[in-house]
Amino acid sequence: DAGVIQSPRHEVTEMGQEVTLRCKPISGHNSLFWYRQTMMRGLELLIYFNNNVPIDDSGMPEDRFSAKMPNASFSTLKIQPSEPRDSAVYFCASSLLAGFNEKLFFGSGTQLSVL
Amino acid sequence: DAKTTQPNSMESNEEEPVHLPCNHSTISGTDYIHWYRQLPSQGPEYVIHGLTSNVNNRMASLAIAEDRKSSTLILHRATLRDAAVYYCIPRRTGANSKLTFGKGITLSVRP
Numbered sequence: 001d002a003g004v005i006q007s008p009r010h011e012v013t014e015m016g017q018e019v020t021l022r023c024k025p026i027s028g029h030n031s032l033f034w035y036r037q038t039m040m041r042g043l044e045l046l047i048y049f050n051n052n053v054p055i056d057d058s059g060m061p062e063d064r065f066s067a068k069m070p071n072a073s074f075s076t077l078k079i080q081p082s083e084p085r086d087s088a089v090y091f092c093a094s095s096l097l098a099g100f101n102e103k104l105f106f107g108s109g110t111q112l113s114v115l
Numbered sequence: 116d117a118k119t120t121q122p123n124s125m126e127s128n129e130e131e132p133v134h135l136p137c138n139h140s141t142i143s144g145t146d147y148i149h150w151y152r153q154l155p156s157q158g159p160e161y162v163i164h165g166l167t168s169n170v171n172n173r174m175a176s177l178a179i180a181e182d183r184k185s186s187t188l189i190l191h192r193a194t195l196r197d198a199a200v201y202y203c204i205p206r207r208t209g210a211n212s213k214l215t216f217g218k219g220i221t222l223s224v225r226p
Contacts, residue, residue, distance in 0.1 A: 004158075013171055033214070043159070043202075043216035055211050091158045101147050101206070106158030 002026075004107035006092050012113045018080040021110045024073055025094030033093040033104060034067055034077050043091075049075065050097065082114045117205035125222040127193045135220050146205040148179060148186050149214065153200045155194040159216070162188065162201070167168030171221040196225045 005024040011020055025032050033048040049055040051067045060067070064083070069075040079086055089109045096102040120138040127133040139148065149164040163170055163177045170177040176189040190197055194213075202219040206212055 034217075044216055045213055045215060048213065050211065054215065093158070101149075101208065103166060104159070104163040105150075106160065109158055 004092055004094050004105050006090075006107035006110050008110060009108065010111045010113075012115065013082055014115050018078065018088075019029045019082045019112060019114075020079040021090050021092075021112070023075045023077070023092030023107060025075070025092070026105055027073065028071075029054075029094035029105075030094075030097045031095045031102070032069060032075050032080055033095075034075070035091040035093065035106075036088045037091065037109075038088045045075070079112075082112075084114045087112055087114050116124060117146055119203050119217050121203055121217065121220045123218070124223065126223045126225060127190075127197075128225050130192050133190040133193045133222065133224075135190070135196070135201050135222065136185065137187070137214075138185045138202065138206050140153060140184040142183055142205045143207070147208060148177065148183075149196075149204045149206050150177065150185045150188050151174070151202045151204065151214075152197075152199040153202070153214070153219070154196075159202065160180075164206075166214065193222075193224045195224050198222055 003114045007022045031050050035044040038045045041086045046059045049069045089111050091109045093104040093106040096105045117139050147164050148161040153159040153161040159193045162175050163175050165177045196207050200219040200221050
């Protein structure tokens with residue numbers, strides 16, 4: 001099992017540009033989570049999906065952020081337009097159905113730098 | 116979500132046991148207690164979880180107080196690879212519950 005795969009590993013962009021982060025969950029997992037980690041705020045849950053449906057997006061900072069899960073094997077997190085304060089490590093995680101004490105498996109993260 | 120209180124940091128010597136405490140006095144009766152850890156430059160990884168009884172697995176043991184207001188993660192023999200941030204997370208049981216991370220404890224292991 002390859003685990004949760006995120007791409008790219010590193011992204012450097014300029015303020016105002018669109019950024020798309022990608023995630024491939026573990027095959028067979030029903031739930032997918034996007035987290036953001038900064039020194040100041042720690043690990044924050046942005047949004048999560050069950051069976052490809054967004055369940056809770058209350059952690060999405062503002063309208064510049066959007067997430068999609070078009071099928072069970074792929075999700076994207078898009079920031080448009082990006083700002084320097086979006087610089088962080090973004091983690092994707094997947095699990096069997098969320099809410100029943102299933103373990104979350106995390107990817108290696110995408111280090112985003114917005115200049 | 117129940118609030119947790121953990122020390123900011125702890126130190127241990129290699130090959131000695133480590134007890135990592137967590138207070139969660141506002142935990143509800145159906146919240147499980149989950150522990151995750153995050154090694155440097157990696158995503159978090161699951162360690163263990165439990166409800167009332169003490170739990171053991173190959174990574175660690177979890178001791179839960181009788182009133183469930185606190186718990187202790189026990190690493191029986193710390194190794195250098197165990198140096199990480201350890202998060203204690205009460206998690207509600209049921210559909211659509213979230214995993215909300217706090218600040219965690221930074222564990223340092225001395226050779």
